[in-house]
């Protein structure tokens with residue numbers, strides 16, 4: 380893959396039980412630090428999407444199309460139809476809700492059975508890490524992530540902790556998989572799209588419009 384000067388679109392979705400904080404996490408990422416102060420979102424109906432542009436260190440310009448899915452079971456047949464066209468998936472659980480952690484394997488299996496494990500970059504996210512009432516330890520979550528072959532990160536939309544880092548991690552892993560040929564462009568698949576090729580690559584630094592908290 381020639382990186383510099385190309386403009387790609389990556390489709391990334393957030394999956395997990397109702398109320399784990401998917402919408403809040405996404406809004407915090409798209410709005411930056413001010414997203415942490417936003418009022419409580421309504422439960423997601425079906426799917427909604429957001430976008431954010433990034434410039435990666437190699438000069439690759441990427442538009443992230445970020446899909447927020449409803450965690451409620453009644454929307455499952457709608458959300459399921461979107462999995463096939465995703466290249467990145469954040470599997471989100473709430474560190475204070477044990478059941479949401481126990482359902483992660485089922486969420487993972489749903490995606491894998493829809494499109495096979497090869498085309499998707501996963502990240503396990505333990506959300507609401509600002510709360511002291513946790514009932515899932517970091518070590519336990521790390522072990523689950525390792526057993527499923529993915530990374531793990533804890534985030535909070537309330538304290539804007541690791542929000543940028545979570546999306547950066549998935550984006551970098553997708554970029555690397557593209558460079559190594561593990562993920563390939565396919566006209567019948569919308570997970571990665573080539574948007575256009577620019578003759579003059581821009582500066583080589585990563586540009587974002589919000590700060591990173593790595594607490």
Ligand SMILES: Nc1nc2c(ncn2[C@@H]2O[C@H](COP(=O)(O)OP(=O)(O)OP(=O)(O)O)[C@@H](O)[C@H]2O)c(=O)[nH]1
Pocket residue numbers: 395396397398399400401402403404418419420421422423424448449450451506507508509510534535536537538
């Ligand atoms: N303490 C804390 N609460 C959070 C955080 N993120 C979200 N919440 C709260 O958790 C509740 C559910 O958040 P949502 O973002 O709507 O959850 P969701 O996963 O999108 O829910 P569905 O759309 O129903 O699937 C809301 O009351 C949020 O304010 C966080 O980082 N910390």
